[in-house]
Amino acid sequence: MTIYLVLPAYNESESLVPLLDKAAAAADSLSSPLKVIVVDDGSSDRTAAVAMSHPLAARGMLETIPHRVNQGLAAAVRTGIEAFLSRSDSDDDIMVTMDADDTHDPMYIAGLQKAVSAGADVAICSRFAEGGVEVGVNAFRKLLSRGAKVFMDLIAPVSGVKDISCGYRAYAKPALEKALRVYGERMIQTIGGSVQAELLVKLQALGAKVVEIPFTLRYDLKRGPSKLRMTTTILGYFKLRGIKRAAVLEAKLRSAVVSSPPDASKTLVLTCTYNEADNIERLIDRIFYFLPGASVLVVDDSSTARKSIIH
Numbered sequence: 184m185t186i187y188l189v190l191p192a193y194n195e196s197e198s199l200v201p202l203l204d205k206a207a208a209a210a211d212s213l214s215s216p217l218k219v220i221v222v223d224d225g226s227s228d229r230t231a232a233v234a235m236s237h238p239l240a241a242r243g244m245l246e247t248i249p250h251r252v253n254q255g256l257a258a259a260v261r262t263g264i265e266a267f268l269s270r271s272d273s274d275d276d277i278m279v280t281m282d283a284d285d286t287h288d289p290m291y292i293a294g295l296q297k298a299v300s301a302g303a304d305v306a307i308c309s310r311f312a313e314g315g316v317e318v319g320v321n322a323f324r325k326l327l328s329r330g331a332k333v334f335m336d337l338i339a340p341v342s343g344v345k346d347i348s349c350g351y352r353a354y355a356k357p358a359l360e361k362a363l364r365v366y367g368e369r370m371i372q373t374i375g376g377s378v379q380a381e382l383l384v385k386l387q388a389l390g391a392k393v394v395e396i397p398f399t400l401r402y403d404l405k406r407g408p409s410k411l412r413m414t415t416t417i418l419g420y421f422k423l424r425g426i427k428r429a430a431v432l433e434a435k436l437r438s439a440v441v442s443s444p445p446d447a448s449k450t451l452v453l454t455c456t457y458n459e460a461d462n463i464e465r466l467i468d469r470i471f472y473f474l475p476g477a478s479v480l481v482v483d484d485s486s487t488a489r490k491s492i493i494h
């Protein structure tokens with residue numbers, strides 16, 4: 184088993200050194216190897232350089248994936264999930280995400296690992312579970328996190344979970360893989376901080392078991408200004424009602440096919456195309472995913488683009 188620690192980071196050069204030092208100390212006491220993936224979300228400071236000059240990089244335990252421009256937290260999380268799934272070679276590998284602003288202490292990774300190994304699909308470090316604590320959080324921030332929970336309970340409940348917005352979590356690999364297969368491009372649809380609640384909605388629709396372990400949020404250690412995109416995040420929460428409805432439906436329709444694909448050896452899928460170079464590969468991949476063994480006939484109506492796709 185390997186633990187992949189994904190750190191979405193936007194202008195976190197000040198916070199990364201103390202955080203990575205703590206990650207290195209935690210790695211030494213973990214029972215499984217730790218690999219750190221810093222997703223540098225188009226930072227304008229030295230985030231990538233600071234990460235790569237940390238001793239963890241020299242030990243081959245850290246890599247940085249750059250976004251050329253800032254794309255927002257949700258896109259950074261998606262990049263992290265894809266990187267984890269493409270690097271992991273064992274079903275019992277775990278992906279842990281946490282903020283790179285030094286408010287999440289890596290010492291809780293061991294507890295998250297234990298919870299996932301005991302059968303959880305998602306384990307969340309929770310401020311609101313019994314024993315959870317927040318240090319240095321101002322009244323406005325407290326209102327926001329509690330308000331998000333109350334709002335979600337009204338429009339798109341995440342059942343049994345108190346801390347729906349904390350980004351410090353562990354995911355079991357099969358749960359993420361299944362979600363990506365069922366939802367495809369639509370696995371992450373919101374843009375800002377609402378992505379954390381969205382992932383819970385999407386995974387619970389597939390029957391994921393979510394547990395919480397108490398932790399202490401060290402907001403007092405946060406350096407520099409908050410980068411939270413308030414408007415984008417609030418708008419994202421408003422979208423979650425429709426997103427949840429669609430996810431529940433999609434999960435019902437698709438999860439049976441994903442778990443036991445039909446024999447499609449006698450099926451021909453015919454699709455007619457005109458300038459669909461940007462979409463055809465994804466379509467063919469999805470057809471073969473849901474109908475393994477099928478044949479695909481693409482009738483191309485003299486598309487004008489010069490791009491040719493060899494699948």
Ligand SMILES: Nc1nc2c(ncn2[C@@H]2O[C@H](COP(=O)(O)OP(=O)(O)OP(=O)(O)O)[C@@H](O)[C@H]2O)c(=O)[nH]1
Pocket residue numbers: 190191192193194195224253254255256259281282283284286324350376405408409410411412
């Ligand atoms: N806000 C924000 N964070 C990003 C972005 N891209 C990556 N991140 C990282 O995502 C993590 C969460 O962002 P934070 O700004 O800490 O968001 P938060 O924890 O919800 O809110 P505060 O800690 O109160 O600011 C941090 O590690 C950021 O560096 C982005 O475009 N915006």
Ligand SMILES: [Mg+2]
Pocket residue numbers: 282284286
């Ligand atoms: Mg934070």
